[in-house]
Amino acid sequence: MGDLALPQVVQSDYVPSELEQEQISSRIISMELIQEKLEKEIEEVKRSLDLRIAEARARREIIESLKGSLSAIRRLPDELLGEVFTFCVRLGGTSPWVLAHVSQRFRKIAFNTRKLWSTITIPSKKVKKRPYTYRLYRHHCGDLQSLHRILSLSGKAPLDIIVEQSSDDIALALVQERERWDSLEIHDDITNHPVMFQPTNIGTVRKLSFVRSSVPFQWLEIAKPVSLYIIPVYTFTVCLSGTIWWERLEDFSLSGSFQADFAPEFQQNFSTLLQKISKRLKRLELAKITFPGESTIQFPRLQELSVDNVNGWHHIGCKNVNKIRFLHRVSDIPVRTTYPEVRELEVGYFSPDKILGQLDLPSLDTLMILGRWWYSSVDWGNIKTLQLRLEFSSDPDLHRRLRPLHSVEVLEMYDTPSPSIPFFAKFEFGHKSSPLFPILRRFLIDFRQLEAKVTKEKLTKAFQMIVQSRKSTVPPLERLTVDWPLRQGDGTTEFV
Numbered sequence: 001m002g003d004l005a006l007p008q009v010v011q012s013d014y015v016p017s018e019l020e021q022e023q024i025s026s027r028i029i030s031m032e033l034i035q036e037k038l039e040k041e042i043e044e045v046k047r048s049l050d051l052r053i054a055e056a057r058a059r060r061e062i063i064e065s066l067k068g069s070l071s072a073i074r075r076l077p078d079e080l081l082g083e084v085f086t087f088c089v090r091l092g093g094t095s096p097w098v099l100a101h102v103s104q105r106f107r108k109i110a111f112n113t114r115k116l117w118s119t120i121t122i123p124s125k126k127v128k129k130r131p132y133t134y135r136l137y138r139h140h141c142g143d144l145q146s147l148h149r150i151l152s153l154s155g156k157a158p159l160d161i162i163v164e165q166s167s168d169d170i171a172l173a174l175v176q177e178r179e180r181w182d183s184l185e186i187h188d189d190i191t192n193h194p195v196m197f198q199p200t201n202i203g204t205v206r207k208l209s210f211v212r213s214s215v216p217f218q219w220l221e222i223a224k225p226v227s228l229y230i231i232p233v234y235t236f237t238v239c240l241s242g243t244i245w246w247e248r249l250e251d252f253s254l255s256g257s258f259q260a261d262f263a264p265e266f267q268q269n270f271s272t273l274l275q276k277i278s279k280r281l282k283r284l285e286l287a288k289i290t291f292p293g294e295s296t297i298q299f300p301r302l303q304e305l306s307v308d309n310v311n312g313w314h315h316i317g318c319k320n321v322n323k324i325r326f327l328h329r330v331s332d333i334p335v336r337t338t339y340p341e342v343r344e345l346e347v348g349y350f351s352p353d354k355i356l357g358q359l360d361l362p363s364l365d366t367l368m369i370l371g372r373w374w375y376s377s378v379d380w381g382n383i384k385t386l387q388l389r390l391e392f393s394s395d396p397d398l399h400r401r402l403r404p405l406h407s408v409e410v411l412e413m414y415d416t417p418s419p420s421i422p423f424f425a426k427f428e429f430g431h432k433s434s435p436l437f438p439i440l441r442r443f444l445i446d447f448r449q450l451e452a453k454v455t456k457e458k459l460t461k462a463f464q465m466i467v468q469s470r471k472s473t474v475p476p477l478e479r480l481t482v483d484w485p486l487r488q489g490d491g492t493t494e495f496v
Helices: 003-010 018-069 078-090 104-112 132-137 144-154 168-175 217-223 264-277 353-357 398-402 421-425 456-469
Strands: 119-122 159-163 181-186 207-211 227-231 251-255 283-290 304-311 323-330 344-348 366-371 385-390 410-414 442-446 479-483 492-494
Touching: 078 104, 119 144, 119 168, 144 168, 207 217, 421 456, 456 479
Parallel strands: 119 159, 159 181, 181 207, 207 227, 227 251, 251 283, 283 304, 304 323, 323 344, 344 366, 366 385, 385 410, 410 442, 442 479
Antiparallel strands: 479 492
């Protein structure tokens, strides 16, 4: 039976004769032998391919290991690498426990770098679920065993303690280390912790933070803090009598509620306090509050100013300030004002065109934008570094708003909730219009803290297209790095 007869037999109701049945059976046997031979050959090819793939993988691992042996990080002294670890952890970039599991050397350095383990959080048991990054970056000591472990690793380093809730056994263990307390952040009523929060325990504390906790004036008299953070304002009674508790104060943060701060007595005392601390203060952060008085208070040493939903902030005289932060809503400026030393500006969550139009910032070179890009009429001058934390999905015209920033050389993007492939296509040379940021040298994208899933494959292709289109540009793209979400476990990709 030839091949041409197969359709007649297989694809119809044709009933083969006895002779044809014998021919079909013989054909089946011969084809099964051929099929068996083919399957054996396929298995051999698969085994050979698997061996080749395994060999290639092993060689790739060897190559990467050899490249790693040439890495500059191996030539760094242990002490300097320990400082790098500390810097990364303080920025929230990683956890000491992660660093300790990279290699034997990293583990040794991490365990010998006491500052890595000097921030201790006593978590609240009322909060059942924490964000992934919150759990990763903080040294949670909810039980005595974990606290003793962290205290042992921290050696004699000064301690930064965050108390959300505590028990007597944990409090006693921390009190035994009170000579090392450097900063204390309290999220609970101090009367709930009589063992820990005795005034005599806080003599060495330089930084005090009260988050929805009453502010005991006796503490301020004893500690004379360098840094004081209070939220909200109704927990704070401005006391100007007795010991001069503010004589060392350099960093002051106060968040109000637009209720208690309207009281005339508070306004007067707050104004007097600001005048007393103004000569020494280096950092001032105000939120949801009205700046007291109608006259300007001069802060000659102020380096950082942060105003969040603040009225009358222009009465803060700070000609030497080098960093300003505007958030949510701030009052307008009645006259055009120059801040000659400002190099960094952070703006977010409101439309400040009118305010920024009244500012002269001749030295500005770093700009951070939060929330949405509202600004259409502001001349940003010669911005060199741009940091974005934007909601891309809410602004389809973002690329048009960014296009005037021709001088940007460093672009950093953080926590983008919905990265847009068409948006990244605007960075390519050879696109229909001129590319965004034509002299871009460094492009850093950080998705690590995103809870939402990021489509790595599609974004990888978009980034590869950017790199390909900028290979021959002047200046060339020197670095394009993407940190993928921690939840996905994809690590970091260096495209350039």
